Amino acid sequence: MNNEFFKVFSSIFDEVQWSTSESELYRHSHDESDHPSLAPELVFFPETKQDVVDIMNLSRKYDVPLTPFGAGSGLEGQAIPLHKGISINFERMNKILTFSPQDMLVTVQPGITRLQLNSFINKHGLYFPIDPGADASIGGMTATNASGTTAVRYGSMRDQLLDLEVVLADGKTIHTGTKAKKSSSGLHLTGLFAGSEGTLGLITEVTLKLHGIPEQTIAASCNFSTPQQCAEAAHAILLSGIPVMRMEFVDACSIKQVNIYGKYQLPEEHSLFFEFAGMTKTVEEETALAQSIIGEMHGFNWKVASDSIERAILWKARHELSYAYRHVQGMAASGGDVCAPISKLPELVAYARELIVASELTGGIFGHVGDGNFHTIIMYEAFNDEDSQKARNINDQLALRAIELEGTCTGEHGVGIGKIKYQEAEHGVAYEVMKNLKVFFDPENRLNPGKIFS
């Protein structure tokens, strides 16, 4: 970033639109992961699409790398500006552009967070169901193809997108889709930009499908003697055809951790958490069927929470799980995010536990078993290189085993910095095609350089 760039940049943008203050540079140097932080040279706050086009054109002219920043809640370092340059923080582009309750559609700017969006649309009886836990920005969720606890019913972000507006590296703006609920026209660019982590273009608008708030919601939890029994029971529920809204596995070690963190009194056993949602009688029928399956699969402590406060407490505990590990004084945490065919889940969960035990570190296993996706979080003393390396080794071995089992190294966190090393193993020759596509869209490698592609 040379002086000439800065002269032109500061002549175009008012100083309220950018910052080089230490606190802002620090805020944009890291995300929620333990990847080493690195500060940008400047933080830019676009307010309009034209601002994004302008910064793209300047980036091209003066060869300045651009790294988009949503809410900073990523878990693979996607927002860390590895090649320095400019962090583009979208928080001021957080408007709802068009809302069509009739069509159950909304078009938003990328900086709006999922809770901001829901607080606006909920009063119309609609909601946006994708829930990665953190109050992530819609742009960030799109860029990483986020999902979370409701993916078992609604899929990932990619499944909820109808259209993206994207500013390309050459400064041109495209729309990748339309507002029709389905289309067989042209090539599917929407799916390509979703999950591309800002490496192919900058997203300036997102059109999302919305869903009706279910008439009735029931939460339930139960315990099992082993993680494998949990996985097997989850599998039996899926085969029964119950369209669960959420189905989460949490191992006993993680329950202990969250009890300490949030002063909960959950039974410290391997657990499944459920949510059933829909029309009243339907949900009652589903809950009863689930209970009987859980009984057959050796579950115990079946507990139903149908009032909204009890339900909220239960799910708050689940959402805080990651923080319970990540925010322990003096400790760092390293997380895995494998996803495999459901039938391989018992084997993969058992393997994860073996690795943790062998490492002699403390770590938990929990995740979205309905999708075959689960996380490991391994705690280690901050700045203890040996333990940090041990934690990373667990991630490596688990990711490679997931790939061997025809699964993926990342179910929902994305590739970012940490999962580049598994791309070749997972995608084979297709990774070459992906690399060439990166060059196709961003020949000078200025868009979030160092992510997905090394």
Place this chain on the structure above:
Amino acid sequence: MNNEFFKVFSSIFDEVQWSTSESELYRHSHDESDHPSLAPELVFFPETKQDVVDIMNLSRKYDVPLTPFGAGSGLEGQAIPLHKGISINFERMNKILTFSPQDMLVTVQPGITRLQLNSFINKHGLYFPIDPGADASIGGMTATNASGTTAVRYGSMRDQLLDLEVVLADGKTIHTGTKAKKSSSGLHLTGLFAGSEGTLGLITEVTLKLHGIPEQTIAASCNFSTPQQCAEAAHAILLSGIPVMRMEFVDACSIKQVNIYGKYQLPEEHSLFFEFAGMTKTVEEETALAQSIIGEMHGFNWKVASDSIERAILWKARHELSYAYRHVQGMAASGGDVCAPISKLPELVAYARELIVASELTGGIFGHVGDGNFHTIIMYEAFNDEDSQKARNINDQLALRAIELEGTCTGEHGVGIGKIKYQEAEHGVAYEVMKNLKVFFDPENRLNPGKIFS
């Protein structure tokens, strides 16, 4: 296709694997549309992935265009070999490669048809729900991103894919995904190849999600005084949150046509056809709610068919609709396939009827109103150029109006030959990106040349 090519080709492939017989050339010269037929020079029947790699390599060496052929049931001329060369008929690559009922997944070769697939998996309590009407091949359905009557619940083909094996123009083979139910790893190539109509590569394997056969299924139908009332009622049902399995609109003119074709005795009124499916009590609750909504929305003749024979007759009529128009002696038929946001549907349906009335031709309107997708079929005297032009004009005006209303020129038939002319209007600058992607994957334009891109 020169002699040298043929010498090498026939030295590699036994003559049972190819044909130049008139009947085979004719069979591969057309699909179900009224696009002018054109025969290939040779039809090739690959039996293995290696056969496809070999033909790809020969095609490159001798500059021979390749056009994939599934079941020939396409409606936009995708299988017509516009640049002649070789038609690749996948009907012998119709094996189920791996079937995992535990994971509700199946991996198949592209030539298997959806009924062949279902007849195998249904006995395990599973089914593949995408239903375009015709017994299309899974490869063809993938290549055109087909959908049909169940899209309102299950989306399009693209939504049901986990992995594709694709042979690229350079002869390399890639896998675009894994068998994990979700992934945030790498760029999303699966979605890109789905709907690319054989213009980017040749699909040799498809991994599909399967679904449990619902415990109970109820079909229902009802009538309305105007098409607009049908669209409004469909819209009200969607907003109620009932997860309908199918919701189809058929106008009175089309009911008349199918009554003649199939000797049915359906009331010749504007109609909605429904299917509700799931657990028993759930389905009963949904059906009752739908009935009361239909009553409020001025529907009449509500009729429920809960036994399987009655239900089959009702849906057989709906499936035969297209044939009822397309297979009238001495007549040809031209079809539209627009899709728009649901709120625009009443306006778009009314516009379609106006256009048909103004043309003085006979035509029907019917489709998948739950998605905002509907078809027009206009009949005209075969070889009557003036009427054929009138029919095409209707398609043009309707497609452009759908695009104006933020919809698409094709909800499910694909672009093929007939919808290239709307691509610029629908995709704008993004069409340039798509054209460049075509060059990226197929620089010599040998893969289904003349489709999607002119």
